[in-house]
Amino acid sequence: MSHANSFFVITFPTTHNAIKFETCVKQNQINARLIPVPRVLSANCGLCGRTDEEGDLEAAVQLCREEQIDYEGVFKIPGHGKGTPESLEY
Secondary structure: OOOOOOEEEEEOOOHHHHHHHHHHHHHOOOOOEEEEOOOOOOOOOOEEEEEOOHHHHHHHHHHHHHOOOOOOEEEEEOHHHOOOOEEEOO
């Protein structure tokens, strides 16, 4: 089964947490960036962290723990941001 174009997101309770995440992943050379929260997760405005590879996701979640960056949830978003997101336990 192909997971082409699926990606992972980490949601945050505040914009401050998202900005801190962006700074930390850049400093640690983790392949992650901020994007608007996909509509399949929330109709509200907001930012979330995005990674395309599970290894980068694991590194980013670990970094959040080490840097005490609060996050709300971790999700796998199906291809092209459509379909039902899968909540992941991290």
